[in-house]
Amino acid sequence: MKLSKTLALALAGVLSLGIMGCGSQAGTGGSADKKVKIEYWHVAAENFGGQTVKQLVEEFNKSHPDIEVTEKYNPDMYKGLTQNLQAALASGKNPDVVQMGYSYLNYANDNLKYTDINELANKYDKGYLQENFLPNVLALAQTESGKQIGLPYSVSVPVLYINPDLFQKAGLDPNNPPKTWSEVAKDAAIIKEKTGDPGFFMQEYADNWAQQALIESNGGQMLKKENGKVRAAFDSPEAAQAYQLLADMVKNGSGLHATNEEGFQAFISGKVGMVCTTIGKRANFEKSANFKVIAEPFPVFDGKARKVPAGGNFLMCFSKDPAKQKAAWEFIKFLESKEALTKWSTGTGYLPPRKGMDAEGSAFKKVIDGNKNIQNALSTMPDLVKWASFPGANGLKAEQLLIDVRDVILSGKESAADALKETAEKVNALL
Known part of the structure; x- marks a missing residue:
């Protein structure tokens, strides 16, 4: 069964449990002294995808001369990141793109001032979400009322x-x-x-x-x-x-x-x-x-x-400045590209959320076919439930x-x- 279809079938049941919890285009050619600088917060330690994060950020910066992304590792996983994020938001020194754990979905929606991901998509790439993600996969980053507060990025079991x-x-x-x-x-x-x-x-x-x-x-x-x-x-x-x-x-x-x-x-x-x-x-x-x-x-x-x-994380935007919002959106699209997701999944073990990742002949399909451990993980996708998320x-x-x-x-x-x-x-x- 194809990965995207497997995710869809598995998540159909998961997301009914209410309480439980394309690469970017090159930069526009702005001069180096006019770079838009944004910050990317993540939980990927050196032995848990940290090197891959650095590789992806470096690749993005090289292909986008008008944008400079700086990555920041947050210890203590999503709890530590969320605590640091609250402090940053209170001081006005917020990051721009953040890996948010699925278990903090309700908390983030109720307590953090984020930038609406739908507004960014509609402004810069109308139809992007629906064209590249299955509805049940998108729902991983939706509140009980159906509000999309981010884009699914990593899926794990x-x-x-x-x-x-x-x-x-x-x-x-x-x-x-x-x-x-x-x-x-x-x-x-x-x-x-x-x-x-x-x-x-x-x-x-x-x-x-x-x-x-x-x-x-x-x-x-x-x-x-x-x-x-x-x-x-x-x-x-x-x-x-x-x-x-x-x-x-x-x-x-x-x-x-x-x-x-x-x-x-x-x-x-x-x-x-x-x-x-x-x-x-x-x-x-x-x-x-x-x-x-x-x-x-x-x-x-x-x-x-x-x-x-369903473990893992989704990407949220916290940029307030319009120029930074646009840069953050470009970076999110880059991270969600098939090429970047293949590198992220290969460098960690996370399963990618985007459509078509397992198409015959694709790079990630070759990874799946050559690794029994990934196949065993995929076999439990029909057993998914939603990661419990405390509200309020x-x-x-x-x-x-x-x-x-x-x-x-x-x-x-x-x-x-x-x-x-x-x-x-x-x-x-x-x-």
């Missing part, structure tokens, strides 16, 4: 990365990888027993994307609506059971509770058997590991359907509470059931 060498060392068959979470826990324990190394690590970014996949795949929910209000739903038995699975692995030593840097480095160094994180880490893992990295579909719970939140002025605080409770649970300070119940009460008070 969580996958299970495997070190086949450690599997073989532990007497396990890497060609028969775990497909359920009970099998993950069992294999992680065997790896720990036979090799002395932890068997499993789940990403611990400053968000709850991977944990949402775990909870919802066990039949739980992150958010729900009661009497027209958004409420926490992660205090259910299903959510507690899913989280307790992680805590139990950490407690018995088969699971690793660490920073992302520590967990990912341990994996690529051959010291962790499995890592659950975004397909967006594929390129870095494949390049950096001293073994052949295998990416398998996100595991399921016995007898239950897989549900994986307290959305960032609510997100932080969920990040904090992850450490409480994985550190063994409280049971998952008790910790999630307490956190749900705090989140509901904020909402």
